[in-house]
Amino acid sequence: MTGDSGFVGRVGAALDTAASVYAGTPGEAGVAEIRARLHGPLRVAIAGKVKAGKSTLLNALVGEELAPTDAGECTQVPWWFHDGLTYRATLHPRAGPARPARFVRVDGALVLDLDDLAAADLARIDVEWPSRALRTMTLIDTPGIASATRALSAAALRFFAGDGADGDGADGDGDGAGGEGDGGGRAGPADAVLYLMRHLHAADIAFLESFQDDGYADATPVNTIAVLSRADEIGVGRLDAMESAVRVADRYRGDGRLRRLCQTVVPVAGLLAQAAATLREDEFRLLRQLVDLPPAELEELLLSVDRFSVRPGPAPPAERLALLRRFGIFGTRTAVQLLREGQGATAPALATALLAVSRLDDLRELLRVQFAGRRDLLKGRAALLALGALVRRFPVAGSAGVAADVERIQSSAHELVEIRLLNALRTGEVTLRAEQEAEAVRLLGADGTDPRARLGLSPAAPDADVTAAFADVLARWQRLAENPIATGEAVDAARVLIRTCEALAASIPTAPAPAQPGDLPQTGISRRS
């Protein structure tokens, strides 16, 4: 993360100038918005096809069943969940001022009173929710794409086109010219995207491509992570389903087309993660009762969902069906298995074990390394794009100076150059030999921005090893930069990497930047019984 604060500092300074230039003009609110965004938490949009499990995963990450989920299609408007001091929901209609909304919680999920508004009239719904998990990350639940209800898909595309982010200031004119040099396009409402999918469907590829090509959500391979979000269904609910899912994710990761569209692919059993993150005592008790059944009887119950909820057994059928809806057949089978193995003496212990099975923790770790680790950079970059667009939209006296600031930072910040190279390598715009490319991508922070991660060293490697490794790597890229028969683009890439190595090497004795444990949302167990 070397130099991030310097970069963000420069962006902040440019925004300060802009604030004074635009004071009292129509652009003022826009600048204020961009500043707020720069200093606020990272915005992560959860995107994907209909029923990819977006709301479910959001709930799992927050650790509360906030976003409504059901078997049909339900999220029709982007929902923003951010940390705050009070519990509050605000409706942002397409036309007219924002207004507060009354809400109740049904089984934990928020149910809003839209008054006279239809879902189609809303640009977005804002939910302020005091939550430790949301402190570092604002989560955005987006409408599904490729849904049978075509209007809903349109809503999703509008969101990623920036339409749902009316408060974001000046990104609406859509000329997108500022994006050319950054390979990114205009600033969308989100800093990073979790793309959820059930399998890798052609529609998924098409959607990822369209929102990257058009610069929607400012999505680039660098800030997009693909998630196999209903991973347990890949193995049709068998106990070993997650192992299958890991295998499938590995294969997808190697797929050339997907590689150009996202950082990586990870499997998560979203429903199980949500249930585990919000496991209740009554559910725990019911699961214990199940395990007390004779094994043969329990096995019969677990053969199918209908058997589980209809056959005679402990607790009324309705209660068992409720458990099944929350955990899914895979979650229920897994919980029973864990309890049998003695891994769930208490509800929190079972919850922890289930979370591990769901692999939600792996996704959190990835978010920490990939997104939180370069949070300032991603935000600063988004702010620059937004500011550039604002200046073009509202030319006033002195705005030329702001535009020049933006230009200067964009062209000089090495961090942006790195991101650009990383994206170019991902998309194949720049090609290197395979082993060179692997090293380049790692150096640019694809596996983590920590110097050791960039070198592929273990986190415990002593400083001396790190320094030596840098010298070694540096020499290799210098040789390439001077190689008379290397292609122009390879030489350009080598020059970028040489600067990267130099900057990183300079930071070694002082700042090995260990992981910040508090950086990412943690999950609590909520008990309601």
Place this chain on the structure above:
Amino acid sequence: MGVTAADDLVALLDELGDSCAAAGRDDLGLRIRARRGLFANPGFSVVVAGEFKAGKSSLVNALLGVDVCPVDDDVATSVPIVVRYAPAPTLRARRSLDDDDQDSVDPGDEQGAIAGEPVDRLGAYATESGNPANREGVRAVEVGLPAAVLAGGLVLVDTPGVGGLGSAYTSATMAAVAVAHAVLFVSDASQEYTAPELDFLGAVRAACPEVVAVLNKIDIVPDWKRIRDLDDEWLERAGVAGGVVPTSAQLELLGCRHSRSDLRDESGIAEVVTRLDGVADAVRRVMAAAAVADAHAVVAQLASPLRAEHDALADPAAVIGPLEQVQEHARGLTGDGAEWLGALEDGMVDLEAELDEELGRRLKTVLADTERTVRAIDPAADWDGFEAALTRQVSGEIAAVSARLTESANALATRLAQDFAGHETAVAAPVTPVGELAFAADGPLVLGAGATPWRGVLVDAGWGGLEALGVLGSILTFTSISLFNPFSLVIGAFIGGKTLRDSRRRELERRREQAVEAVNRYVQEATRAADRELKSTTRRLRRELRTTYQRRADALYRSARESLAAAEKSLGADPAGRQARSRQLEAQLGRLDALDRRAAALTAGGR
């Protein structure tokens, strides 16, 4: 059609075969034997189609009651798998079909079949991992199995899923759908139909009207009933009758493995079988009606010399003149100058021209659209999506042309059949007066007013088009399935190396030019390939029709000659023996008349 009626029909055909042999008419016997074979094994093909990973292969396995098709969480079916009845397990990988109808069969496959565990190697041909990018060049894999569900002639075709990244898959599936009797449209119970699924359903419905929707994996989805209701609404809007059948292939297979009827009852597979039986029944009716029509025609020809002789015994002059005319008529049907043959040849030429025109027109439209698209995008950035869309579009158009081929060829064959039925009546009049043969309108085996809807086309019951001839089963189904399969062309192959990707922004125009050229060459190649396959199919079709009807014409001519000869023979007969001979002939005619009436009764269901 009840088992008894079917058995009776087979018995009748057998007796009729014996009568042909006794009369020394092997030519007519051949027709009856061929018909008996077709009737006993009509080859009712059901294509299992749907999005990838919806559980198509497990559904096929559940229907078979045994794990045959490879099922894996990751690896998907990549080549159509055709499963039909065989007394012992067999496996054949179809690589190509040349004009002589000889499949190139890997000798290893045959040995594998003898070894008895051939299906174990199915994955090596039919899955993405066993046969990546179809390096084996396999167009379809045929599996023979002694499974009860197949014994009635059901042929199950498991297809590669739609919507995965390999766009070539769709074309194979659509080609299979275009010639299927019915389609099992499989979706996964965990969500309602998505937009791509509904698009695909629309295409399937257009290519094959008999669609049975199946909602699989209900064993793992707590809210499957809600999804079923939502899907039922979509199906109603799409015009698919009967609603979706909820199934759990998993439970069925568990039930089969552990002989647990309770699990099999819960699996819903029995309902799928019932629905398929309903469609199969319609096909069997066509076959039964065709068999009865053949029986009538053959009886008439067997009876014709007997009656000629019998009538000539009474009044030779009244008989011989007309018989000479009939013989002339029949002679006119044989040889290369026959009128019907000319009509067939002309029809085939028209058909080819029509397909040619249709293929050209459709692909030209694709080409124009694509060129426009290429000019609007940066081929370096959008290539993969673009390429996938183009191949999908091209294969969709080719599937449409192939559906057109089926339809037009069917119409042609029906015309020919009707024409010939007229000739047969003229040459050898039915034994039982036609009035008595009127089909009872409400009998269980009755085919509307002599016709039955099949794939949206009215197929004439007695004379049937391709279906009644069994030609569709033998020619179209398996050529088309396999031939439109991996369209082994890759657009990228027309572009040198990685030019597209490597190029820089400023070379955008040059890149577009290259892309347009590549697309042009791809579409040209695709057109050529499709044209070749269509021509080869029409050639086979022509040969099949020609052979069939030439045989019939020859038989008819022989019947006419023998009738005339029999009449002339009676001229010189001993007057004393005339009465005895006459009674003898009447007895023989009576036996034939009884056969004819039995056949009529079968059709009318009057038992």
